[in-house]
Amino acid sequence: MTSLPSLLGDIDPTSDRAVFRQIADQLREAIDRGRFKESEKLPSEAELVEHYGVSRMTVRNSFSVLQGEGLVHAEHGKGVFVRPRPPVRRLASDRFARRHREQGKSAFIVEADAAGSHPQVDSLEVKEAKASQDISTRLGSVRRVLARRRRYLLDGRPVEFATSYLPLDIARGTQIAEPNPGPGGIYARLEELGHHLDHFDEEIRARMPAPSEVKTLRLASGVPVIHLVRTAYDTEGRAVEVCDTVMAADAYVLSYQLPAT
Template identity: 85%
Template sequence: MALPSGLLGALDPTSDRAVFRQIADHLRESIDKGRFREGDKLPSETELVEHYGVSRMTVRNALSILQGEGLAVSEHGRGVFVRPRPPVRRLASDRFARRHRDEGKSAFTVEAEAAGVHSEVDSLEVKEEKPSQDVAARLGSPRKVLARRRRYLIDGRPVEFGTSYLPLDIARGTQIAEPNPGPGGIYARLEEQGHRLDHFDEEIRARMPSPHEVRTLHLASGVPVIHLIRTAYDTEGRAVEVCDTIMAADAFVLAYQLPAT
């Protein structure tokens, strides 16, 4: 099972660069140049050991670099593969526009429909609880809040999960406190109750996932998460909802439109 010569270069013994980095460089270059394409199997560890004449740990070290960069994923018993880039969903900044709510659509399904993909909500949980310090500060320090937790899947793949927090005096006893908030989602219900929405603030961060986030979103190594915190304000300037969301970064591109004024 010799590797085709020329597919990967030879090591440069005069280089200061560590051997495992040189091997990683060769593989990365081959991926970048399209000699390996998405989903292709990279040479096995055994093949690389033979090709370069190094120990297995050195080869594994090289492969782990590529995984950390998000370029490769390993599958136990199968091989190491060029990481397939899943289709990316575009979240437009008009996703909460009133016209969508008026049509009875929630923000998530609006986007999913536009892309023609199958979306599901899963592990839905609604309960009353004490807000965290951060959520309390954003909502004007309510003693308790209604928390709506859920996870979203696109074509069967979990891509985001998060929690909506609403002050209890707004949410208690309404359809917002039901698992299914009805057509148009909770924003439609808020407006029906007289909380006419004025604007949303969104804060965006990116970082590597916690182990819990890796499990919940089935994240490959080398895939960050986007942490989005949205606060909804009514026309009286009151914060009526905070939504804290973790998204698989390889599944989304966020799009915003800013006025130049």
């Protein structure tokens, strides 16, 4: 059992700061300074108990602080590790530009291939359903919709979960209602059906995930989600699609370009 001499200091018993917070502070600083590198194992609970002369629950408490900050993650039977920052996927504001749609493959696949990652799409589900209050409002008082669910993975890791809602009177009986919507995706099909796209509205929120989202996206603790709701409008001003997307926040950077006029 090593004594972790230079890496970590001591507890100041006269401080008002709780012991577990002092320990968390020292570990956090050590991580920030690069004393512990990405994916590196932190000292075990037992080692820290020995080093600081505190009880195990106190050490665990300090770990849970760092977990809540998304700095570390624990692996049962292995140890506590500095959480690596995964490669991020950049979403540019021109990602739905028509020129991208005309190339055939979906934006997600093209982009991931270009970045050298292995993309996958799964849990594809297409069904007709009643619109929720919110979706109905966004689509302009539509009652029934076609719902297309899917999950996106990069190199085996789930990063995004999305559901598209389209008015049934538009989508029913078209290729949009098929599992594979064909080249260019549903936006290409909408345009073929005469719904020329004019613009998109995107609403962005960030929050902690619900338990079901933790499961679907295999989220580590301390990782928020980005919740994006996009509404597509055609040139007649009609909302023709609402896409509700939940993304693992540590895997994304969203990027927008705004005119200054």
